Amino acid sequence: MGTANTPAYRGTAYVVFEELALSTYGNRLPQLSFEVFRPLADPDTAEGLTRAVTMIPASGEFTYATQAIRKTDGGATVPENLNALADSTDMVEALDRLQAMAPAVESVSLVVAWFGDDLRAGSCKVRPGVEVSAKSTTPASWSVNGVSRAAAFLVSRDDQDRPVYGGTPSDFTVVQAIQEMKSRGLRVTFYPFILMDVPPGNTLPNPYSDNAAETGQPAFPWRGRITCSPAAGFAGTVDKTATAASQVAALFGAATPASFSVSGESVSWTGTPGDWGLRRMVLHYAHLCAAAGGVDAFLIGTEMPGLTTIRSGASTYPAVQAYRDLLADVRSILGSGTMIGYAADWSEYFGHQPGDGSGDVYFHLDPLWADPEIDFVGIDNYMPLSDWRDGFEHADAAEGWPAIYDRAYLQGNIAGGEGFDWFYASAADRSAQARTPITDGVAAKPWVFRYKDLRAWWSNAHYDRPGGVESGTPTAWAPQSKPIWFTELGCPAIDRGTNQPNAFFDPK
Structure with a gap:
């Protein structure tokens, strides 16, 4: 029939056979299965834009x-x-x-x-x-x-x-x-x-x-x-x-x-x-x-934060050094023609902030990111892009956003919202939408605590803060020295999946 002549039936597709020879099928109706493909006319879609x-x-x-x-x-x-x-x-x-x-x-x-x-x-x-x-x-x-x-x-x-x-x-x-x-x-x-x-x-x-x-x-x-x-x-x-x-x-x-x-x-x-x-x-x-x-x-x-944040001393991360040693060996096998990286979890790439009352802030992966044998900063990106709740009596709806499906709303949360402007200090705060602004006091570097602030993390020198006190010497990271690759980027195709893209509902 051709695309231009296909009727706009909804939900049901009809397959019509004329003079089908049944002898090939033992003189009885065969069991047939079909998969119908419908190309999307709009190139501005995920299918049209996806490059990897x-x-x-x-x-x-x-x-x-x-x-x-x-x-x-x-x-x-x-x-x-x-x-x-x-x-x-x-x-x-x-x-x-x-x-x-x-x-x-x-x-x-x-x-x-x-x-x-x-x-x-x-x-x-x-x-x-x-x-x-x-x-x-x-x-x-x-x-x-x-x-x-x-x-x-x-x-x-x-x-x-x-x-x-x-x-x-x-x-x-x-x-x-x-x-x-x-x-x-x-x-x-x-x-x-x-x-x-x-x-x-x-x-x-x-x-x-x-x-x-x-x-x-x-x-x-x-x-x-x-x-x-x-x-x-x-x-x-x-x-x-x-x-x-x-x-x-x-x-x-x-x-x-x-x-x-x-x-x-x-x-x-x-x-x-x-x-x-x-x-x-x-x-x-x-x-x-x-x-x-x-x-x-x-x-x-890929995604080993529980391992890379292990310390053998106050500021020594043995797994990070172990990955550097492994990196050198992989390079010796694959040579200079292969780009080599580590795919950090989105909660891991930017630093170690143990939250144990010490005030410690360490850019623990910087020795790996700065290693001359590594070609890119890999991030498996499942950062939240919404905080939508039932009905319209919630914070984001009160700001005037019409729906979780609004493209401008989702885009505004790429470098904004949770993990950039504010965070939830507890499960109770999340339930109540009691948001705590992300600030940095005298140092005035809130990007240190903003996992979504990729641009600032990439563009600035990094300074560890043992005990909460900023070091006078930067880490090995050279600003803008390596490209950032999203080695994974995704979201579950379920209602409000953008609230927590990292949640996998199959326990495995």
Whole structure:
């Protein structure tokens, strides 16, 4: 019929067949499914303006494969990655649709997950995982870092005996995904991700309790909660001690660039058995990306505020130095042609303000941001863009804003509103909309406390404030020296999602 002749039916699409030969279908009506695509005429839309996207789910053993993978079960075969079309893999189909519906996209972040098993930095192992320990697939089998399916970490299962996560994408699928995207002219950023497989009912000591004496850690927590044990702010904490540094070192492990064997497009581990640290994961993928032909950008870590704010002394942050050491090793593998960065959480990038009554303010990540080997300041941006409530008897409606959907209202909260002009000092204040202005007294640098004031943070020299007293010497950060990249930017597609874009309603 053509776009111009399509009737404006709402809610129902009709498919009409004339003289359909049923012999092909056993002389009965076939079961058919359809997906209807409607291009948006207005180019001023998210689809028309988006230039970069994040490719998830990060897990799924063959999710990213561009060749069909089939599970063999007796004499039958079942496709693993042909869920959209029978003759096109999910990855290829996803990229086809992405480029058709968001034609301005130039760059894709490929997210790949391993699994952490403990919030205590000194006890956490970070390993590739599988959904089941025995499965035969063709024409390729699952393998990550030289680890076979039978030897891999087995992800937890729910009360219906289903895996709670998909497995780590097999190495060959990551290579295929990188090569496929680059063949399409897309820039590729590699994004290593940690999913925390801490199931309900666990008996692990909770670092966020006095003396870590509480039994049971929260189920499927955010990786950003990995920290020292006991954590800062709790009785018996090891924060600001040498023990904290040793716990950080245990999490990173001892892998070096030479701990791997590279053969063609395969990378395997030759280091110490049992070393499941962050360094092993990140260096493995640095080698794998290089073997795939290279990537445009690579992240050495993502959203680890509970780790980067650990102190081994009053102003010493061992994880920050550990990331700098890792950065140098990744650079030695990927070379100067790859942009390398760290993707900080939006609550992490600008500094450490412990709120413990000390008055301390440290730009703790500045040694990393200023490192000559890092190319950009990465921020996973989920900052609030609204504070809308039911009805119209609330603060923002009283200011004259007509609705949460008003574009000018949302734009005004990009460099304004919560996190810029004011903050909530407590949950009770949030409920009552009792807003406290963000000020800085004599120093007159309120941007130090405004996580939304990216421009001022980027444009100014930074001065630590031990005990609340501003140092006379700036940190290593040179104003405007590195570009800021939003390595993630998003909001849940739900009512008032812009109030708290960082809230994920799936506990995992």
